[in-house]
């Protein structure tokens with residue numbers, strides 16, 4: 001079964017736009033769990049324009065499914081994750097001020113850094129995942145630095161899907177097979193949506209979790225969270 005983790009960054013963005021606590025992120029997370037989401041994700045960035053560092057502890061205290069915190073491993077991010085002990089931390093190579101995530105780690109060039117930053121998370125009992133492109137060298141590099149899982153950056157798949165699903169998914173299927181052979185756990189996310197999700201999941205043997213935010217929250221504006229989550233779960237059923 002592929003688990004659905006709902007990324008609440010865009011809910012936090014709406015909250016922050018009025019400088020108040022409405023919509024309340026914890027309440028939305030609890031409702032998503034009630035509607036069947038198997039995890040909650042946030043990705044606080046240094047400017048905290050959507051998820052904030054303070055959201056991590058509040059979600060940790062309230063959520064009963066898997067909490068996944070994504071972000072660049074520096075300063076406050078590391079401190080907050082270690083203090084709150086989410087179930088999983090996903091390290092993403094974002095620059096400060098980046099609009100959104102748009103590439104995976106260079107797991108070979110940054111091997112020393114990754115080895116060093118993964119260690120305290122693993123020592124604290126937090127499962128680690130690192131964001132990667134479907135490049136065999138980068139996946140072998142991910143294995144070498146000792147991460148528990150990888151998360152495939154699926155932006156290029158989502159973009160290419162409209163022009164030809166088979167060609168779009170092929171490099172991911174191959175990379176997924178390699179990751180499974182190496183014994184890595186496998187997550188995926190970025191720009192997955194109701195049109196491309198079922199196809200992606202069906203072509204990713206061993207996929208364990210998808211984290212989805214932008215499209216899911218947009219769909220919820222029309223359908224509500226309950227119906228939206230029901231539809232995303234239906235895409236994953238049988239994959």
Ligand SMILES: CC(=O)[C@@H](O)[C@H](O)COP(=O)(O)O
Pocket residue numbers: 007009010042043050070092099100101131189190213214
């Ligand atoms: C790593 C990743 O792909 C997500 O965490 C994504 O960056 C969240 O997107 P936004 O913050 O742009 O909603």
Ligand SMILES: NCC(=O)COP(=O)(O)O
Pocket residue numbers: 007041070151188189190191192211212213214215216
């Ligand atoms: N890790 C990917 C994620 O959490 C959500 O990405 P998106 O669906 O907002 O593009």
